[in-house]
Amino acid sequence: MLEFQGIVLRQDDFTLAADLSLPQGRHAVIGASGSGKSTLLSLVAGFLAPTQGRLIWDGQDITDLAPGRRPVSILFQHHNLFPHLSVTQNMGMGLRPDLRLDRAQRVQVAQALDQVGLTGMGERRPGALSGGQQSRVALARVLLRARPLLLLDEPFAALGPALKSEMLALLAQIATDTTVLMVTHDPTDARIFAPDTLLVEDGRVHPPRPTGALLDDPPPGLRAYLG
């Protein structure tokens, strides 16, 4: 459970406010451009600090924890695979940045590779993979970190619709026991991936609502944004 207790975050003349609880599970984050979606993820990741309020994870106050000490992993649109490292090495970075993996960790990497359907491709460089395969490597690296909170900012926006759906289905299948917050501009993504959605409107984060109900009968601002 992630709790936003009376959170207010100011950035120049923009203010983000959040006062809600997020149970474990998959949540979409949806809202107009500039409404504050990325700011919300940065707050949870610890890149931005609130001016007021507390952020609580499973009863523990994480408001003042440095990003690296938070129970968080992040997957953004640009996956930042290292081009000079092999797929296996890129994934190993998720476990040990210095790549001194022990035997058990090497087995873990191989299993993750199997899990995302890239068996036998571990020695390739990212440049020798398709866009979808590179996304799979980035996804596997994030999953190897095994942090309980996963933040996604339009992670598969560069992929075509079919591949994107496939990646979301794969993520839903393997990111169990994880609380996921996924920013998306695509209501279809929200519907297929996230049982609940957080609407961000003019800097206010609304509590989670069932995705289908919210999108079937959107409030006026969201309706205008969805078109």
Ligand SMILES: Nc1ncnc2c1ncn2[C@@H]1O[C@H](COP(=O)(O)OP(=O)(O)OP(=O)(O)O)[C@@H](O)[C@H]1O
């Ligand atoms: N570094 C910054 N300093 C001051 N204001 C900022 C900064 N970064 C973003 N903002 C402002 O904060 C507001 C929210 O930005 P944010 O990136 O969270 O929106 P968003 O909902 O993710 O938008 P988009 O869908 O376009 O990515 C915007 O009005 C933006 O101009």
